[in-house]
Amino acid sequence: MVQVESINKSFAGNQILHDVSATFQKGKVNMIIGQSGHGKSVLAKCIVGLHETDSGRIIFDGRDFTSMDKLQKREVRKEIGMLFQGAALFDSMTVEENIMFPLDMFSKMTKKEKLNRANFCLERVNMVGKNKLLPAECSGGMQKRIGIARAIVMNPKYLFCDEPNSGLDPMTSILIDNLIREITYEYDITTIVITHDMNSVIEIADSINFIHKGQNWWQGDRKSILTTDNPEILNFVYAADFMKQIRSTMKENLSAQ
Amino acid sequence: MKILSDIGKYFQMMGSVLSRPENWRVFRVRLFDELQNIGVNSIFLVALMSVFMGGVISLQTAAQMTSPFLPESTVGYITQSSTILEFSPTVISLILAGKVGSNIASEIGTMRVTEQIDALEIMGVNSLSYLVLPKLIAAILFFPILVTFSMTLSLIGGWFAMVISGLQTTDTYVMGIRSYFEMYYVWYALFKTMVFGMIIVTISSYFGYYTKGGSLDVGRSSTNSVVSCSVVILIANFILTQLILF
Numbered sequence: 001m002v003q004v005e006s007i008n009k010s011f012a013g014n015q016i017l018h019d020v021s022a023t024f025q026k027g028k029v030n031m032i033i034g035q036s037g038h039g040k041s042v043l044a045k046c047i048v049g050l051h052e053t054d055s056g057r058i059i060f061d062g063r064d065f066t067s068m069d070k071l072q073k074r075e076v077r078k079e080i081g082m083l084f085q086g087a088a089l090f091d092s093m094t095v096e097e098n099i100m101f102p103l104d105m106f107s108k109m110t111k112k113e114k115l116n117r118a119n120f121c122l123e124r125v126n127m128v129g130k131n132k133l134l135p136a137e138c139s140g141g142m143q144k145r146i147g148i149a150r151a152i153v154m155n156p157k158y159l160f161c162d163e164p165n166s167g168l169d170p171m172t173s174i175l176i177d178n179l180i181r182e183i184t185y186e187y188d189i190t191t192i193v194i195t196h197d198m199n200s201v202i203e204i205a206d207s208i209n210f211i212h213k214g215q216n217w218w219q220g221d222r223k224s225i226l227t228t229d230n231p232e233i234l235n236f237v238y239a240a241d242f243m244k245q246i247r248s249t250m251k252e253n254l255s256a257q
Numbered sequence: 258m259k260i261l262s263d264i265g266k267y268f269q270m271m272g273s274v275l276s277r278p279e280n281w282r283v284f285r286v287r288l289f290d291e292l293q294n295i296g297v298n299s300i301f302l303v304a305l306m307s308v309f310m311g312g313v314i315s316l317q318t319a320a321q322m323t324s325p326f327l328p329e330s331t332v333g334y335i336t337q338s339s340t341i342l343e344f345s346p347t348v349i350s351l352i353l354a355g356k357v358g359s360n361i362a363s364e365i366g367t368m369r370v371t372e373q374i375d376a377l378e379i380m381g382v383n384s385l386s387y388l389v390l391p392k393l394i395a396a397i398l399f400f401p402i403l404v405t406f407s408m409t410l411s412l413i414g415g416w417f418a419m420v421i422s423g424l425q426t427t428d429t430y431v432m433g434i435r436s437y438f439e440m441y442y443v444w445y446a447l448f449k450t451m452v453f454g455m456i457i458v459t460i461s462s463y464f465g466y467y468t469k470g471g472s473l474d475v476g477r478s479s480t481n482s483v484v485s486c487s488v489v490i491l492i493a494n495f496i497l498t499q500l501i502l503f
Contacts, residue, residue: 050375078381088372102380105280160379 001026002047002158002190007056009039009046016042018214020056027188029181029204033195034211035236040194043211044162047192048080049073060158078106081151082160087143089135095122095146096131102154121149125179141172145179152183159184159191165200173197177204198237201225210236267463273385274393274459287391295357295392295458296399300406302356303349307407310344311336311414319424329425333433336415338442345407346446347494350453353400354486358461361392362482365465366475374466389462396454401447408446445501452497453490460486 002024009017016039024030034040045051047058049065058065060076068076089098099118103109109117122128125145135143144164151159161180165173181204184191195201201208202222210218210225212232220228225237238244278284315336322331365388368374377384412434419425464482468474 045375048379050378074381074383077379080379082376082379084372084376086371088376090373090376091367091371104283105380105382154380 001061002192003057003059004043004047005057005059007043007046007058008054009042009051010054016214017046017053020211020214020216022209022216022219024190024192025207026190027185028206029184029191029193031193031195031201031205031208032211033198033201033208033236034217036196038211039214040196040211041162044160044192044194048082048160049077078154079157080160081154081156081158083144083147083151083162083164085163085166087135087140087147089143089146089150091135093135094131095127095133095135095138098135098146099150099153102150106154117153118149121153122146124152124183125149126175140167141169141176144168144172144176148176148179148183152187155187157189159189161191161193161195163195163197164193165195165197170199173199174203180204196236212236263463266467267459270385270389270463270466271459273383274389274462276383276386278386278390279383283387284391287387288394291391291395292399294360295395296403299353299356299403302352303403303407304410306349306352307345307410308414308417310348311340311411311416312418314339314344314411315415315418315430316422316424319419319422329429330433330436332419332425333415333430334436335433337412337434337438340408340411340415341442341446345404345411346449346453347490349404349407350400350450350457350490351487353403353454354457354461354490355483357396358457358482358486359479361458361461362465362468362479363475365389365462366468366478367472369466369468370471370475385462385466389458389466392462393455393458396458397451400450400454404446404450405443408443448501449494449497452493456489456493457486460489 004020004022004024007017007020008015020039020043022032032040032043042051046053047065049058053066056066060079063076065073065076089095090101093101096115096118099121100114103114103117107114118131119128122130125148127142127145127149130138130142130146135146138146148161148164159180164176164180168176177200180191180193183189193200193205205222208218208220208222208225209216210233212218218225218228218230218233225233228234234244234247238247315332318332318335322329365374368388374384374388377387416427416430419430420427461482464478464485465475468478
């Protein structure tokens with residue numbers, strides 16, 4: 001479980017996060033949603049320690065991450081897997097080397113064991129036999145899947161996904177969403193997904209935090225987000241007028257029943 | 258104020274760069290890769306520059322030799338001393354600041370803007386030590402080799418220019434090279450080169466590592482790193498010459 005308590009963050013006097021608190025449960029897909037530029041990615045980067053917070057606490061299973069020194073933070077980070085928006089694969093390494101990289105750095109496995117583990121992860125993301133490709137030779141969807149394989153290779157306790165569906169077609173997006181959900185349930189890890197893709201939210205979210213103007217505006221699950229009357233959420237979920245009309249028709253039908 | 262903040266950030270960065278590698282086996286592999294990238298891949302450029310530099314120094318010196326009181330071997334002597342003291346260590350380092358420095362800044366800068374450095378940090382890797390330390394050690398080890406190679410080729414270039422133009426015989430030129438030869442100057446040049454290597458790698462890594470933005474900013478970092486490396490090399494050259502030779 002990851003807890004965020006009263007986080008504030010500003011850049012050059014411009015406050016991005018205002019007193020954000022949230023709890024991300026273990027074994028669930030926790031989603032952070034919101035419009036672009038409202039602080040979702042900053043919040044995620046604060047949680048993993050890529051940005052220092054101005055105040056507040058981040059707690060990983062009872063361990064206060066914000067009060068740790070650099071080396072202690074590195075130890076916690078070894079329990080984190082992260083899928084970046086652009087996958088962030090190492091250009092100079094093959095798919096196999098990318099996945100084996102954390103094992104090379106931190107495990108005492110033999111080369112054969114590392115290779116077996118990398119192949120297992122590749123199989124898990126349906127990328128069997130792509131070991132020797134370079135990232136530049138892979139499509140966007142393949143890169144995301146390799147990113148997931150690299151993120152899970154060390155059996156992380158926490159999985160962070162920053163806009164996993166950005167730039168992908170709907171079919172590939174569903175594939176990636178399902179993969180994230182399966183991995184979360186299978187390994188019982190705390191997964192935090194940052195997205196503004198409502199399809200993903202409806203498809204896989206167990207809990208949702210809606211970040212608006214740097215604040216945790218609303219919390220709930222995927223059923224309640226469709227029925228809430230919170231105007232900011234309505235504008236976000238039903239951005240198009242057409243969708244708003246569908247919603248009001250749906251509501252009228254429900255009340256008529 | 259910005260320059261003071263940059264200097265402070267640079268020394269903070271050096272603190273992380275000089276920390277113990279997390280995995281010696283990975284470090285060894287990275288070191289050999291960097292010896293290839295920074296060192297071996299620069300041999301051709303250094304060779305080309307050195308041969309022509311030596312040839313031009315000797316021809317220009319010979320062209321100035323109008324006084325009959327100067328011995329003919331002066332050409333070899335001046336080629337030797339200017340090559341060893343200045344041309345090989347400083348000019349070659351300035352050229353390497355362009356080739357190696359811009360390469361390092363753009364490589365690390367691209368890793369920064371494509372979140373590859375963030376990925377390293379999330380994995381718990383000390384990204385500065387992982388990326389910069391092997392480059393630094395490779396430069397300190399290989400730059401003196403490149404400069405020794407450059408000195409040799411420069412003297413050969415001078416000889417070739419003298420012989421092919423018929424201005425001097427091999428014996429006269431070699432006598433000039435050997436006269437007043439001081440081994441101390443070679444050590445001085447090699448020490449300078451190690452310092453210049455350190456300057457090139459660390460400054461260009463600094464510009465790459467702290468790149469913000471996109472591909473345009475990577476290009477800007479690369480240019481800034483070459484300019485800064487060149488200026489710092491010239492200043493360091495002056496200070497080291499004053500400290501060591503006097």
